[in-house]
Amino acid sequence: MVSAVFHSPLSASAESLAIKKEAASAYFTGATGTNDAKIPVTTPAGKPSFDGRGLVLVVLPPVLGLVLLIGIWALVSISTSSSIPSPWETWKQALTIFADPFYRKGPNDQGVGWNVLASLERVAVGFGLAAAVGIPAGFVIGRFDFLGRMFNPLISLLRPVSPLAWLPIGLLVFKGANPAAIWTIFICSIWPMIINTAVGVQRVPQDYMNVARVLNLSEWKIFTKILFPAVLPYMLTGVRLAVGTAWLVIVAAEMLTGGVGIGFWVWDEWNNLNVKNIIIAIFVIGIVGLILEYLLIKIATAFTFEEVKS
Amino acid sequence: MNESLTSKFIEIQNVEQTFKTRKGPFQALQDINLTIAKGEFVALIGHSGCGKSTLLNLIAGLTMPTLGTLLCANREIAGPGPERAVVFQNHSLLPWLTCFENVYLGVERVFGAASKSTGAPAEKKAQLMARTDAALALVGLTPAAQKRPGEISGGMKQRVGIARALAMEPKVLLMDEPFGALDALTRAKLQDELLEIVARTQSTVVMVTHDVDEAVLLSDKIVMMTNGPAATIGEVLSVDLPRPRRRVELADSTQYLGYRKAVIDFLYTRQAHVEKAA
Numbered sequence: 305m306v307s308a309v310f311h312s313p314l315s316a317s318a319e320s321l322a323i324k325k326e327a328a329s330a331y332f333t334g335a336t337g338t339n340d341a342k343i344p345v346t347t348p349a350g351k352p353s354f355d356g357r358g359l360v361l362v363v364l365p366p367v368l369g370l371v372l373l374i375g376i377w378a379l380v381s382i383s384t385s386s387s388i389p390s391p392w393e394t395w396k397q398a399l400t401i402f403a404d405p406f407y408r409k410g411p412n413d414q415g416v417g418w419n420v421l422a423s424l425e426r427v428a429v430g431f432g433l434a435a436a437v438g439i440p441a442g443f444v445i446g447r448f449d450f451l452g453r454m455f456n457p458l459i460s461l462l463r464p465v466s467p468l469a470w471l472p473i474g475l476l477v478f479k480g481a482n483p484a485a486i487w488t489i490f491i492c493s494i495w496p497m498i499i500n501t502a503v504g505v506q507r508v509p510q511d512y513m514n515v516a517r518v519l520n521l522s523e524w525k526i527f528t529k530i531l532f533p534a535v536l537p538y539m540l541t542g543v544r545l546a547v548g549t550a551w552l553v554i555v556a557a558e559m560l561t562g563g564v565g566i567g568f569w570v571w572d573e574w575n576n577l578n579v580k581n582i583i584i585a586i587f588v589i590g591i592v593g594l595i596l597e598y599l600l601i602k603i604a605t606a607f608t609f610e611e612v613k614s
Numbered sequence: 615m616n617e618s619l620t621s622k623f624i625e626i627q628n629v630e631q632t633f634k635t636r637k638g639p640f641q642a643l644q645d646i647n648l649t650i651a652k653g654e655f656v657a658l659i660g661h662s663g664c665g666k667s668t669l670l671n672l673i674a675g676l677t678m679p680t681l682g683t684l685l686c687a688n689r690e691i692a693g694p695g696p697e698r699a700v701v702f703q704n705h706s707l708l709p710w711l712t713c714f715e716n717v718y719l720g721v722e723r724v725f726g727a728a729s730k731s732t733g734a735p736a737e738k739k740a741q742l743m744a745r746t747d748a749a750l751a752l753v754g755l756t757p758a759a760q761k762r763p764g765e766i767s768g769g770m771k772q773r774v775g776i777a778r779a780l781a782m783e784p785k786v787l788l789m790d791e792p793f794g795a796l797d798a799l800t801r802a803k804l805q806d807e808l809l810e811i812v813a814r815t816q817s818t819v820v821m822v823t824h825d826v827d828e829a830v831l832l833s834d835k836i837v838m839m840t841n842g843p844a845a846t847i848g849e850v851l852s853v854d855l856p857r858p859r860r861r862v863e864l865a866d867s868t869q870y871l872g873y874r875k876a877v878i879d880f881l882y883t884r885q886a887h888v889e890k891a892a
Contacts, residue, residue, distance in 0.1 A: 511706040514676055517694040519720045519782075529719060533710040 389580045397580040398587075412572065414564055416584070420592060422564040426482070426557075427550045430489025434546060438494040439539060442501025443531075452502065459498060467492035467553045471560060481561035488557045493546035500545070504538025505531065533607075540604040547600060551593045566592075622685075623818055624650040624673065624786065629682035631668055641844040642668045646682070648837060648847060655812060655819045657829035659877065660839030660848075661885060666822045667703075667790055669839075673820060674700050674788050687785060696724045699779035701789040705771040707763040707778075714759040717778045718746045724782045749781030750774075752811060769800035776808070780815065787812075789821040793828065802861065805831060813858060826881070830873045831861060838880045849880055 374391045381390040389397075405417030445452045470491045474484030508531060516526045558567025566589060573581040629646040632639045642665045650656050658666040671677045672684055675694040684691040686698065694700075699720075707716045725737045725745060737745075750759050753773040758766050763774070772792055779787055793801040805828060812819055812832075823829050829836045833853050840848040853873050855864065864870040 509706075511702060511704060512708065514694075514700070514702070515706050515708070517676060518674065518696065518698075518700045519723050520695050521719070521723060525719070525723075529711070530708060533708070 387579070389583065394580045394583050398584050401581070401584060411564070416566075416569065416588060419564055419566045419569040420588060423554050423558060423566040424592070426485050426565065427489055427547070427554050430486040431493045431547060431550050433486070434490045434494040435497055435543065438497035438542075438546075439501050442498045442539070442542070443505055443535070445498065446502035446505025446535075447531075452506075459495065463495045463499075467549075468556055468560070471557060475561075481563055485554065485557045485561045485563075485565075489550045489554060492553045493550045496545035496549065497539070497542040500538045500542030501535060504535035507538070508534040537604060537608045540600065540607060544597065544600040544604060547596050548593065551589075551596060555589060620652045622649045623652040623654075623687060624648075624820075625683075625685040626669075626673070627683050627685070629669075629672060629679045629684060631665070631672065631677070632680040642842060643672075643846065644844045645846045648850075650818065650820065650835075652818055653816050654835060655833045656821070656835045656837060657833040658820065658822045658837050658839065659824060659826070659829050659881070660845065661841055661881065662824065664839045664842045665845040666839055670700075670788055670790050670820060670822050673786070674698055676700075696720060696782045697785045699782050699784035699787055701772075701775045701779045701787065701792045703791045703794055705763070705768075705775040707771055707774055709763050712760050712762055713750065713755060713766070713774045713777075714746055716763070716774055717749050717781050718742065720778050720782045721745045721749070745781055749777040752780060753777045753807065767800075769796050769804060772796065772804065773807075776804075776811075780811065780817075785818065787817045787819045789819065791822050791824065794824070801825075801828075806861065808832065809857075809859060826874055826877045829877060830855075830870060831859060831864065836873075836877060838877065838885075841885050848885065851876055 377388075377391050381388045386393075401416055405415040407415040408418065441455075445455050467488045471484055471488050474487035475481070478484055478487060512530050512534060513526075516530055521529070554565070555567035555570065558565035559571040562568050562571075566585060570582055570585045573579075573585065626646050626648040629643060630641070631643040632641045634640075646669060658669060660666050668677070672679055673686075673691065675691045675698065691698070707713075708719075711719070721742050725734075726742055728734065728736045747756070747759070750756050753776055755770060755773055755777065758770060758774075763771050766774075772795075776789075776792065793804055796804065809832060811817075819832075821832065830853060836851040836853060837847055838849045838851065839845050851873065855867070855869060855873070
């Protein structure tokens with residue numbers, strides 16, 4: 305649910321790419337499912353014009369999309385008589401900001417680089433804790449029917465709650481803004497990991513378990529050779545959703561808790577009425593999210609294998 | 615004693631299998647009585663849904679019968695185990711392991727620890743690897759040992775499945791339509807290879823099939839099953855064709871055609887109209 309919001313057009317195209325890769329039955333190493341796959345490779349090297357057309361088809365649509373976005377932005381800027389700054393002014397401002405992203409002038413005035421790193425650190429800690437708890441929990445819930453039926457109602461009840469609703473509880477328990485923000489990240493990223501891992505365990509093909517029974521494998525071998533590799537793709541999907549959600553939530557959480565972080569930075573710039581910086585922050589958040597998503601998709605495809613057709 | 619063990623290596627006595635379904639109990643098998651001798655090649659044949667795979671799973675120990683007993687070497691079959699290796703219909707190789715690792719997994723389990731029943735000591739890693747290599751060589755897959763199942767053809771995958779089963783030196787080899795998903799040419803090739811391997815290893819084999827030619831070509835005994843529900847053994851046909859058997863020579867043999875006719879007659883005349891019965 306929350307994660308669905310994360311699917312910006314760019315990340316959505318990245319995702320469809322990944323799906324295409326899997327569908328192309330290029331299960332491991334040899335996956336070359338990039339956009340180049342659309343270009344007919346049969347063209348001899350002596351015909352550069354054809355290759356050029358392929359390149360245009362690959363590059364043109366995203367560029368047009370970007371042009372459209374900037375065009376609308378410029379129109380809005382003009383129609384609001386520049387209370388929304390124009391793309392050009394924002395670009396100039398961005399150049400000055402990124403000329404020195406890592407400066408420190410006191411606790412509340414630090415470069416955008418420090419703010420992004422602070423947010424990433426919170427996400428990493430919260431997400432890491434959630435993975436440490438959620439993935440084993442998912443295995444247990446998926447493997448043992450009784451526990452599954454015990455915890456499923458709880459998960460169904462708690463999962464739809466906005467993670468920000470947990471922030472006051474975190475502030476109360478941990479008596480600090482930073483741990484409370486990490487706690488919020490923990491809560492929002494634990495659900496996708498529990499659920500996806502549990503589903504993965506339940507979907508391990510019965511054939512594999514029969515193999516384990518016929519070979520009379522030990523529990524440890526079953527876990528390392530069958531269960532874990534079979535669940536890994538599901539688990540990584542959970543991780544991807546969790547990181548996406550965490551990156552969404554951290555901005556909101558930091559607006560509430562303050563300190564150093566990209567969310568706080570946005571809020572601070574709003575208080576300074578510096579709209580250019582807010583727009584820059586939006587792009588920074590988007591680009592960081594995109595990079596996170598891309599890296600995790602790369603990892604996931606490396607661990608996706610052909611399933612047995614049954 | 616030894617002789618009775620040889621002639622009654624697997625004994626199936628009054629076995630009945632009932633599954634619980636949403637619509638109530640479904641009786642899949644009833645009154646199954648069958649003995650299989652050591653070194654015998656038995657084919658289970660029948661229309662789809664007649665419970666031949668159910669019977670194989672019972673011998674494998676993957677499921678337990680509702681009634682009756684199954685014995686293997688005078689011991690009750692209490693669960694699956696490597697002494698009754700199964701070649702699965704869809705090969706069931708683990709896609710994240712190489713062919714070598716898939717075979718090694720079983721070898722390691724059977725020979726990597728000291729055997730309680732025979733007292734054989736645990737083998738060293740080099741021995742285990744040699745066994746794995748030998749099994750892959752037996753099915754002609756030495757060059758593909760380091761490939762993953764996704765990188766090889768369907769026929770090769772099925773061969774790895776056979777190698778995995780054979781490498782464990784099972785008392786019984788159970789095959790559930792092992793060549794069902796393959797094209798006719800690959801199937802014929804693997805059947806010939808299987809004939810050769812079984813002749814060499816003297817294995818006891820129980821094979822589920824729906825292919826009449828496959829059954830006659832490979833088996834000593836063809837167990838023909840009636841249509842379900844509550845399927846049972848309709849007829850057992852002994853195939854007394856001399857071995858080694860060659861498919862090209864058999865194609866003209868009147869004896870072969872006679873066996874073929876008998877099975878076809880059972881399947882399509884006496885046990886026809888599956889859809890109407892079901």
